[in-house]
Amino acid sequence: MAAASVTSSNSVRGVCDYDLLFDCVHCGLCAEACPTYIVTRCEMDSPRGRIYLMKSLAEGCIDLDDDAARHLDLCLGCRGCETACPSGVHYGRLIEGARLFVEQNHRRGFVDRFKRRAVGAIFPYPRRLRMLLAPLKLVERLGLRPALTAVLPRMIHDWLDLLPPLEPDLRPLARGANSAPRTGAPTVVVHHGCVAQVLANSENLNSERLLAAAGYRVVQLEPTSCCGALDLHSGNGSRARDFARANVRALKNSGADSIVSAASGCSVAIAEYGELLRDEPKFVDAARAVSSKVRDLSSLLLDAPAGPKREFRCRVTCHDACHLAHGLGVREAPRKLLASIPGVTIIEMTQSDLCCGSAGSYNLTEPAMARDLARRKADNIVATDADYVVLANPGCEFQIAAELRRRGSRIKVVHLADFLAMASQ
Template sequence: MAEPGVTSSNPIRDVCDYELLFDCVHCGLCAEACPTYVVTRCEMDSPRGRIYLMKSLAEGRIDLDDDAARHLDLCLGCRGCETACPSGVHYGRLIEGARSFVERNHRRGVLDRLKRHAVSAIFPYPNRLRALLAPLKLVDHVGLRPALRAIMPPIARDWLDLLPPLQANLRLLAKAPTATSRADAPAVVVHHGCVAQVLADSENVNSERLLAAAGYRIVQLESTSCCGALDLHSGNAARARDFARANVRALKKSGADAIVSGASGCSVAIAEYGDLLKDEPEFAEDARAASSKVRDLSSLLLDAPLKPKREFRCRITYHDACHLAHGLGVREAPRRLLASIPGVTIIEMPESDLCCGSAGSYNLTEPTMARDLACRKADNIVATGADYVVLANPGCEFQIAAELRHRRSKIEVVHLADFLAMASQ
């Protein structure tokens, strides 16, 4: 119950969209869908507990101390709770608002601030990331990463371990179509993202070539800006809106009928531009239009199936990237597409939709929880006996691959677009 004088239109503090807090009936059905609660078994690390915490902060019943900020920081933003919730609670909006409140009103420790500043200053800007990684690319070329790792401090070593071998981003590319698409074919644009275009650009290129081979007309963005997801997750809503405006302009100019991203987190961010920019008359209509055009690669390819592929005999398991499954509700389309490949056997893994711990930059700022979840995910993958684990998000790919490399597992982690390209050769 709110304190006297506190109403749904007059909370003491602007923590989040206060009225949305009352959608939660505190049934607790979200708890077992929450990765952090599954690990800690702490009520304040469950969605219900965090909603109660947000409400208490908004009503002035508690202060924003280190403990309160910690429970909010530990949320992965995976939205598994939204899938489980029978009341339709918009938890994603609530946690993003709460994190913005934390960033405005809480001073973190020096090391935490440095880590978050590094992520914010580098990751959304591909040219900065390329420049930073250029020396490491040379190190990988001459095979000296193990030696470099041995002399690095633990924090830098943990970050290094998450990076894929930079000289090995050589996934087989799907063959470029020999004929151009019809002029009246649906136009599709692939948003190349920020980190993805540096560390996993084969996934973008393969997406475009597979879609072109299926008869779609591929159009390009004149300029690609970060989708804003990293900022939304970390509480920097102002810069997220800047990125959203830039993307809305570029997407409108492209004339695309459908928008695809190889990163499911980017897809969800773009799908929510309509809500993010709803109060800006100059952008609101175009933002809603962009949001309505977001599709996923597997659904588009199922709508225009390719010719039967050659046999590609292997066993695979499929990991549901959080934002694809919980944000866009896409689960069956990738499985149907994979099952259509002759020779492929799909083995379902337990907890396929439980977060792997990547969550954008979460594995950089919360390495302990991220590693616990990566270990849990890897245990489930190994138990399937699969040759490949296929997924639709590069962040998940880096996180799971790092853990499997640590175990010296031979299971290969492959993005859906890259796997389809491999199977089409």
């Protein structure tokens, strides 16, 4: 990292929340909770190192060169450091600001720019993603996907390798969805997300059916826009706010008492709309009200009176999706729900809350680090000898399933909503 020759023009002051940097007392207790530090053992890839980096950039002590941008880019935004930090540092807010600064002030290499633009142009728009995947679906139906993938350039090969099977979704849907809502039952809306509604829609449908079966009144959301998390994580604050406004309008109009997403990353993004739109007087109150209604599926199901459950004999291990564990602070509820199914044995894996490397679109833009983390996660899963890995985020599901596929593992990766639906058959 080069010492700065210019200070004011490239200061992050006013972008990254400068005052928040001083909450960090540099104790380093977050280091062993940080996946990138665990892999590289480099201080600048630790939360404390990145906070130093942001402060140095803010104060104009260093320039934003390739090296500085690289250490910031390598952060997964998993927020494992927030859980570990005794001083309550709002690292998530800091890194989102820093990413915005990097996007505005740093020119990346061609391949990097291409990848980021492709992700930003396709993934938040379900129709575009469906159109792009249509030919691949045909190729898959003809049994030619492995042959096609093998001859494609490395980057496209790696991206396709992460895709789940595209054949029509045959995962079972939960029973009992037509039961009448409980008297005075609260209303719930399931935000269907963008990528999830194309690649993992059974998770949305099963979330709705399970909630309805538990007696909630489920309302539909029209329209559903991307939650904006992909943009927030890649430094496109302006489009993230556009998506947030659209969702605030729709979620407010739904009149729902609780808001659920099958993707924990989307849940956290919605839970932070109040903060994201804090400088917009027209939206801030509605955004805060919407944010306060975010709940996770397992907690809502646990709150409902439990009916009799069928036996489903299997061994299950839980992967804690970063945004569920570190963003919403939910760890016990999914385990309690699984433990309530007769026949289910839960086996804890080592480092269940360490990021699997998926992290939104991180596994597309930072494949080497993402793959390293996927391997570590798969090692920990395989060591449990479980039948299923249950989790609450489609991105983690694709990432972990791809790694287990490469190893020829028999262990199945299943979203909690799909698992509960399967167990109820």
